[in-house]
Amino acid sequence: MAEHLRALKDASGFSLADLAAKTHYSRASWERWLNGKRVITPEALDRFTAVVASDRDTVRALLDSVRREAGSEDSAPVPGEGSTVAETTGPPAVDPDAPEERPETPAETPSVETPPANSAETHRRWAQGLRNGSSRLLAALLAALLAAAALVSGVAWLLVHSSPRRAQARTAATAPAQPTTEGVQCQGIGCLGKDPQQSGCDSDARTLTTANDGEVVLYVRYSSRCGAAWAKITNGSPGDTAVISTGSGERATALIHWGYDNYSPMVAAAGPDVTLRVCGSQPAGQACTSTVMSPKA
Known part of the structure; x- marks a missing residue:
């Protein structure tokens, strides 16, 4: 199937970028289909035959035969890897062959238990719990503000008592060297x-x-x-x-x-x-x- 499609593409003179522009399928999808990495979808095959002016019924019959042999109605991956078709020009097209992303399951939001309408004692305990929670939250906020104030004071003291020359010397001594050959294995x-x-x-x-x-x-x-x-x-x-x-x-x-x-x-x-x-x-x-x-x- 892939050899037949490549022969039709080569005869048409179109590049992968041309196919992507004319069919609105991405170059990556056409590279997989033309190299036999995946079985082409019927919709993409219809657009392909229209672009390269090929006999649609003949090519569609070949696709049906391939899909029957594969035992699947989906464009399942074909074992093995074909040759890589490189294209470097043209804007990327939407890839209908890419797997869909599953939406993340939202985290459960803790619910606030409301007191029964006819229970005065339960209502009192519920209100007391809210007041205790508010007090703990206020205490945490005050502690965070005090810690931030101490940090700001410490930074200000360092800025006032450290000379620019000493700061530059410390920076030069502690800054790691950045070799221009990092990440390469030869020169x-x-x-x-x-x-x-x-x-x-x-x-x-x-x-x-x-x-x-x-x-x-x-x-x-x-x-x-x-x-x-x-x-x-x-x-x-x-x-x-x-x-x-x-x-x-x-x-x-x-x-x-x-x-x-x-x-x-x-x-x-x-x-x-x-x-x-x-x-x-x-x-x-x-x-x-x-x-x-x-x-x-």
């Missing part, structure tokens, strides 16, 4: 050949430059905390590649094994005279980004 040459996501280098990554080869987009990605860079390719097809190279001869390749995008391992980009460039190769041709000089600057 510079130590990042060579490593995965940018697993190494934490994608946390501050930015795109230095891009290039297009038809619909295929090539990226030069760079992390200043790691002093490393890598290639990224999107909107491609299995077999498409993007190779990042440096002026010192380092190279790393991003190959799309399945799906539409991928990224390469990292190359070192920490020196002041580093140059970076990404070149892509597809059946339709080749393209390269402009050369980036000294990315750290």
Whole structure:
């Protein structure tokens, strides 16, 4: 079912963002349906066939067959994971495939017991309880006010008797250092050949430059905390590649094994005279980004 839907999508030339805009289902839902992670709903299938101008009865018959085999009338998850379809543009759409949130059960509100109408003794005890509760509440409020006043007085004394220089010295002595490399696992040459996501280098990554080869987009990605860079390719097809190279001869390749995008391992980009460039190769041709000089600057 998923292979048939992907074939119809590819033949139409629409991207996931196009499908989300035309059908009002989110890109995430279309990624799950087209990769076989979930069985598409009949309503979404009707919109899909209308958008891609496909034979609705034929595709609907295929869906009915899949649902009978699955033994469920719902869009249950399909075991296993398909290829990931990445889309990075366009506003998020409402995801009808997302589970509904259950409303929280309101906490029970303690009720105040009212005295019986015909019991004078019970009424007297009830009124006495209210007075005792009010007295305890008033005492608690007074204690809180006294504690707040003492705290304010202590802070005022410290402000008056502490010089600015001493305060600055204490702050400098007790403030923890904030290393610029916190959270990353490598730097510079130590990042060579490593995965940018697993190494934490994608946390501050930015795109230095891009290039297009038809619909295929090539990226030069760079992390200043790691002093490393890598290639990224999107909107491609299995077999498409993007190779990042440096002026010192380092190279790393991003190959799309399945799906539409991928990224390469990292190359070192920490020196002041580093140059970076990404070149892509597809059946339709080749393209390269402009050369980036000294990315750290």
